[in-house]
Amino acid sequence: MKKVGKPKENELLPYQQVGIILLTWVFAGFFGWIYEFIFYYFDGGTGEFYMQGGNLLPWINIYAVGAILIMVLVQLLKLKKYPWLVFLVSVVATGLLEFVSGWLVYVIGNGTRYWDYNTEILNFGNIGGFVCLRSVLIFGVSALMLVYLVAPFFVKLAKKMSKHAFLILAISIFSIVMVDEIYNLLASKFFGWPDAMEFYKSAGWKYLT
Secondary structure: OOOOOOOOOOOOOHHHHHHHHHHHHHHHHHHHHHHHHHHHHHHOOOOOOEEOOOOOOOOOHHHHHHHHHHHHHHHHHOOOOOHHHHHHHHHHHHHHHHHHHHHHHHHHOOOOOOOOHHHOOOOOOOEOOOEOHHHHHHHHHHHHHHHHHHHHHHHHHHHHOOHHHHHHHHHHHHHHHHHHHHHHHHHHHHHOOOOHHHHHHHOOOEEOO
16 A cells, blocks of 8 residues: 655645635735725825725735736746746736726626726726736736745745644635625625725725726
């Protein structure tokens, strides 16, 4: 009977991989919110902060999706040793994700837009308002930070903490974000409860639509 050997020193256990994915999901959405919160302060030319995204928490889902997509591509294509390829693949992948997502929302929602580069500064390379060169270049740089700084930090965290402590941390943070996401995407609409946009507007914040 073949014995199952111990995992290699640099090999992650399944629970560590899952926890890292959950933490990456949360971190990327938070990072995207911070980026947009700062960018739109200057974009409007009014020196005012606007609330972003559709959640009560500072988190935007498309950045989370993009981060996981990048991590999967880097792993499958074995790109980690080649930062320039990580950058290029990330630019193309996130550009396609942004364009397809924006276009689908526009078509299915009868002209609804969650973002519109036609009305923003630094919108060179703009395609239909759904994607522009500035955005994908920033996503490419962010991907380098994710692959070479953020992900290694989560790996170290996973190896340093006990199994139960790491899973409790990752699942708890992920669950809080997803409860917020489900509330605003589904529950608020199904039950007619106030969503994040209504909440922040009632609190006096300007909400970017």
